Amino acid sequence: MGLTLAIETSSINYGVTLDGTETVLRRDDPSFTSIGGLVETALAAAGRTPADIALIAVNLGPGNLSSVRAGVAYANGLAFSLGRRVVGVHGLRVLAFAAAPDADLPVLCLRNAGAGNVYAAVYEHGKASLMRHGTLSDIAEAVRAAHSEIILAGSFRDRARELLAGVSVTDSGVEVPSSLATYTLTVTPPADADWAPADFVSPINEQTPPFTGEIP
Structure with a gap:
């Protein structure tokens, strides 16, 4: 069975979760190179390769827009190179799940x-x-x-x-979302989940529905 990779870049704490094992590193840590490097570290620790990844999930934001764009771009690029699909998860849902x-x-x-x-x-x-x-x-x-x-x-x-x-x-004491929460929401989504695997996903900001109109 293939691996599920979840990516978190919406805050200063970058993280990847590979089939339930989370790796987190602040982007201002001297040892941080890139989100791709963090994924490579997680794969190496698991003794796996990118070809073993079956599904990629990423926090779409909102959050630090430049960082979110980096994470989404990496997820899309990796998915394209592997011929996989991406699950984009709303960052505020990720935060809610991480908190409670x-x-x-x-x-x-x-x-x-x-x-x-x-x-x-x-x-x-x-x-x-x-x-x-x-x-x-x-x-x-x-x-x-x-x-x-x-x-x-x-x-x-x-x-x-x-x-x-x-x-x-x-x-709750929870400040930022986590890749582990994104992973969990992806592999066991709630019944009302409004996302699905897509060929490509896009970051969320104030110009993106539903922020252009209040829910409900």
Whole structure:
């Protein structure tokens, strides 16, 4: 049976997971060369070669757009060279799963979008009930109107807790997504998963649906 490779480049912590074994390295680590080098390290440790990879999964973001583009470009290039397909997974879903894989409570996921804005989503049982690009105060207002309890994940959690006065808040302590979460979501996707293997995938930013219109 072929291997599943998952790639994470949406933050400073680059990671690859090869059939459940995760390798993580900060991109500012002196030993870091490239995401391709990290994949080669993981393959060598497993005694495998690129030809053994059957499926490639990658976090599409949102996140650091330059880094996400690097990860998506590498995933697409590797898939093209091997004749494989790519699974693109929404980064906020990855963050929600990394923060609270078994939680019954909704999870508010936040990523820095720059210029005073955030990418935000609320996930309930693996499905997004809210997804927006805007100011943290606007996001907090929408969350307060809809939820009495929430789990926080991602960026600006301390500030979000302040803005969510009156809401029972649990801090997951999870700052960024992981390749292991992307891998798990790929090999055992929830019933409502809205992605499928594609020939090529593209990064997510504020111009990408569903950020161009609020869910639901």
